[in-house]
Amino acid sequence: MGTFGGYRVINPKTLKVKNVGINALMGNGSSVISFLQANDNKLWIGTNVGLLALNLTSGGTEKFIHHPNDPSSLTDNFIKTIVKDEKGRIFFGTNNGLNMLLDDEKHFKSFLQSDNKLFSDDIIYAASLEKEGKLWLGTEDGVTIFDTATEAFSNIRPNKRESFGLSHKSVRSICMADNGIIWLGTYQGGVSKFDPNLALFNLKHSSPFDPKGLSSPIVTSFAEFSKRKIFVGTDGGGLHFFDRDQGVFEHIDMKSKIDFSRNPLAILTLMLDSRGMLWVGTYQHGLFAYNSKTKTYKQYLAGPSATDLSQNEIFAIKEDSKGLIWIGTNGTGVNVFDYKTNSFTKSGTQSLPPMLLPSNGFIRAIVEDPYGDMWLSSSGTGIAVFQRSNGKYKVYRKANSGLSNDVVLSLLCDSKGNIWAGTDGAGLDLFNRRTGKFTNFNETNGLSNAIVYKILEGKDGLIWLSTDNGISCLNPETKK
Template identity: 40%
Template sequence: MIVKRIFLLLYSCVVLALTAPGQQDRLKFTAVTTKEGLSSNTVNVIIKDSYGLVWFGTDDGLNKFDGNAITVYRNKPGDASSLPTNEVLSLHEDRSGNLWVGTSGGSIARYDRRKDLFTTFPAGTGVNKLGNNVIRGISSDVNGNIWIVHYAGVDILAPSTGNVTPFPLQPPNRQNAPVVSGMTIFADSKNRIWIGTSDGLWQHDVRAKKTKSFFHQPGDSLSLGSYMVNTIAEDSDGAIWIGTDNGLSRIKPGTSTFTTYRQHKGSVPNMRSVDYIYSIAFDKDDLCMGTGNGLLIRNRKTGAISQYADGGREKFGLSAFAVRNVYIDPQGTYWLGSFRGGVNKYDRNLNLFEYVQSNAFDQQGLNHPIVTAFAEGEKGKVFVGTEGGLSLFDRETKLFQTIPLNSKRKDAEIKLSVLSLVMSQHKRLAVGTYADGLFLVDPVTKSYRQLLKGTNKGDLNANDIFCMKEDRAGNLWVGTNGEGINVLNAAGEVTVRYTPRPVAANDSLLPLNGYIRDILEDKEGAIWIATHGGGIARLQVATGRFTIYHTLNSMLPNDKIQTLLEDRQGAIWAGTHGGGIAIFQRKTGQFTVLSEKDGLQNNTVRKIIEDPTGRKWISLNTGISSIAPGSQKISNYNYPNGVQRSNFMHGAGLRLSDGDIFFGGLEGFNYFKPSSFTKNNTVPEVLFTDLVVSNQSVAPLQAGRF
C-alpha cells in the first residue's frame, strides 16, 4: 500500500508538470566538448575547486577549465609524476585545498598545484597499499583523513603519514556474503560518512566511531530501494537522498526506513524511464538527478518534475541522453557530465537567445536558411517568411507547417521568395514577395488573392514588396523597390500610389527615390518613410505635404535607412546602413547619432524593436545590441549568447503580443523573451595562473621568490 501511494504521488506530480509546461521557463544549456578542447566527450565527474577552477574527469584524461581555456592532464609513460592513468572516475578537494584524483586502474593521485604534478598512492598487497586500483569515490572526514571507495571496499588514507587503514564493509549476519564493491561516498553536515556499495548503504559516525548498515529487502517497501547505491546527497533540511539502479530513496530522519520513488517507462506520456540514477545534486529545493535518460529535476516542496533529455529540436537542450554526473557550484551554475556528449552547462547569468536553423533533411523544420519576415498568428504561433516560402512556426513543438502559395505570374519560381509580412487588424495576412507581388491570405482557410504589377488602376506598380505597414485606419502601406508606395484599403483595393514617376489617375508624386525600406505611422498619424539612398520622408496624409530629412539638412549620418521605430516617448529612431542609429529630436528637427564609438557593435542596423520596459533591441549586420532607456547604455550579444554568426536581414524582426522578440538572418532566426534576461552582478575573483617574461613562463621558487 505504501509503495502504491508513493508512486501515485509521483505520478500526479509528473502529470502536473507535463500538462503545464508554460509555468516555468526551461533551463538552457551550452556544451563544452572536444571542439572546445575537452580531451574526451565522456565525462564521469566534475568539481569546482576553491580557486574557482572547474575540473572534468573524463575517460581519457583530466581537464582543468579556467573559464577561458582547457588544460589537459594525461598519463605520460615512464613519468611517475604524471596522471597514473587516463580514465578518471572521481575527484575531491580536501580541507587543505589538495585535489585528489581517483582513476580506473591507476589508483589515486594527489595533485601538487605548485609543481603541477601528481603523487600516486598505489594499490597492492603490501603495507599502506590500497585494496584496489579502481577508485569510485573520494571524501574527507572531520579529522582530515581521506576516505577512498574502490571495487574491493573502502580504505582510509592519512595524508600526513601515508598510512592506509582498511574500513570493513562486511554485512552483519551475512558472514558468507561476497565482498561488496564500493560505488560512492559522501560526508554529510553532521560529519557522518555515507558509503554506497553494490549491496547496500553504510553510515559511519567518525566521532562516535559507530557504523550502521542499510539493505534492500525484497518485499519490504520501507527498505532501501535497491541493492546498488550509485550516489548520495543531502538536502537543506538534512535529509539524505540515495540514487540507486532502481529509483530514488530518501531515508526518513531519525529512522532506518526509506521512502522510494520510481518512474517507469510509459507510466506518464512523454516521460522517459529514469529509474537508474547516476548522480544527485541540490539547487535549493530542486533535486537534480543525472539519469540514463537525461536530467530530472524534482522540486521537494511542490513535487513538480521536469525532464531534460537529448536536445532534438531544442538548440539549448542536452547534448547526450545519459547524464553521469551533476555538479552545482556555489554560484548556482549547473555542470553536467555526460556519456559521449561532453559537458553541459546551465549558467543563470548567461543570457541565451533561442536559435532556429534550417535543415534540408527535416521536413517539419525551417524551409530555408535566409529568414526575411515574421507575423504573429493565433495561439502564439508565428508566420515565418523566407527565401523558400511561407510557413507557420509552433514555439511549443518547434515544428513548422508549410503554407503553400502559388504565383500566377508567368515564369514564376516554384517557391516564393518572401520579403515582408503583416497581419492585419481583421486577421488577414499580407505577404510581400520578391518578383511575385502581394498575396492576401486567410490564415484559417489558407485561401489567398494575389496582386501583381499592372496598368490598371487597381494594380500594383511593382512586384518587389520590401516592406509593409498597416495604419490605424486599416489601410495597408506597401513599400516597393523603386516604385514607391502602394496604399490598399481594408478591402485590399489599391487606392493611391506614391511614386517618383506618377502616370495613373491614382498616382501621387513621391518627392524622393522610390526604394522603400520601412514605413512607420507615428502617434500623430503622420507616415514616416525610410528609403535606400534618399533619406527619410514624413508625410502628413491629410494635406499630402512631405518633409524630407537627409544628410545635408538634418545631420542624418546616412541616407540609406533600413528601419524606423517610434518609442514610448514619441522619439523616432532610424537604423542606417553603415551610419549607426539616428534619433530624431523634434524640437530641433535634427538627428543625434549612436554608433560603434558609443558601444554599438556594428553600424549597419537591420531592425530596431522596443520592449515593454522601453529597452531597444537592435539586430545588426553582426550580432544583437540592446540600449537601456534613459541612460542609453549599450549591451552587446554574440555567438556565446546563442546569436547566429551570420548577418541579420533588413527588416526581419517582430515583437509578439506576449513580449517575445524575433530577428531573422542569413542562417535562420533568433528569438527571446526580454523579461527573462538578467544582469550579472557577480564580480569574479582574479586568479593568476601564469607569469610570462619574454614569452617564457616563470615559475616561483620554493621560498616564494622568482
C-alpha cells in the same frame, strides 16, 4: 563507499575500513548505488532493491520500496542518485522517474515522463543542483532540467544540427564547477562542457538535403508565434516553422499563382497580426496571408481592383492600433488592408490627395508612434509620417531635419515613444520631437558599422542593431 551487499566506511584519519552489510535488511543480491547525508542524524542509502534511511545516532533503519497500488510510494526500487535542494527537500533519481520526499518523510511525490513531455526520460543516472535552484538530471535521453521552485521542466537533447550541442543522449554523470561550468559525462560520447558564461550563438546550418533543416542560408525575417515556436522567412527557401524544443524546421509549402516553376518563395518580410494571421511579403510574388490555425493561405497580387495590390514586391508589413495592415511596396508606396472590407487603400506617388505619398514609394520599414501616426521609411526620400489628426503626410529628410541619410532601412518606436532610424551608410538616428531634428550615432560612437538593417528593443530597454559588421547594442540612457 557502496559495494555489492553493503557499503564501507573509511576513517580518513586512521584509514581503517568498516564493512556494513545490508543483505539482512534489503535481501540477498542488494547493492548500494548512492548516498546522501541529509543532516547530522540521517543517512539515505540508495540500492538496487529500494531505499534505506539510517539513523546515525540510534543506528535504526527504515526501508522504502515501490508499491504498485500506492502512488505515494517510490516509483522504482533502483535508486541511482540522491540530491538535496536549497530548501532541504530530497530528490531520488530512479530507473523510473524522479521522486521527491514529502514533509512527513514517509511518502513521495513522483515526476514521470508520462506526466510531462519535457521530461527527457524516466531512467535517471545522475542529479546535481545548480546555483539558481535548478536540478539537472542526467537521463538515457539527454538532460532534464527541473526548476524546484516552479516544478517546471525543460530539456537538452543531442542534435546533429547544432554545432555546440550535447555529444550523446545517455548522460551518466554531472559535475557542477564553482565557476558555473557544468560538465556532463556521457556513454560513448565523451564529456560535454556547458559554459553559461560564453555568449555563443546556437547556429542552425542550412542544408537542402535535410527535410527538417533550414533549406536556405539566406534568412530574411522572423515572426514569433509563441515562446517556443518561430516563423522563419528565407530568400529562395520559402517559409519555415522552427520548433525551439525539438530544434527542427517544418517547411510550409506555399505556391505562387504566377510561378509555374514551383520554386520556393523569396520572402522579404513577415508579420504575425493580432488575429493570428501571418502576413508574408515576397519578392515578385505579392503578399500571402497564412492562417496558422487552418494552415491555409491566400495570395494577393497586383491588379486594378480594390482587392488587389499595387505591386508584387513587398518589403515591409505592420499592423496598426486599429487593426489595419500597412504594406510597404518597392516603388508604389503603401497599401492598407482592412479586414472589414477585405480591400486595400493605396497611398502612393500616383495617388490623388490626400493619399498622395510625398516619397519615392520604395518603402523599407513601417512603425506606429504613441500618437497613432504611421512612420514610413524609404530608400532615397527619407521618412514620411502619416498624421492621424489631419490625414496628411509630413516628411523628414536630410535637408530639413538633420536625418543623416535619406536611405532609411529600418525604424523602431521604443517603449518610451522614441523613434529610431537605421540608415544605409550613415548609422543610427534618434528623433527629437521637441526640435523636429535627428541626432546621429555612428562608428565614432562605437557602432560596429554604419549600415543598420534592423533595430529592436530588449526587455531591459537596450537598443539592439544588426549591421553589416555584426550586432551592436546601445544604452539609450547613457547613449553608449
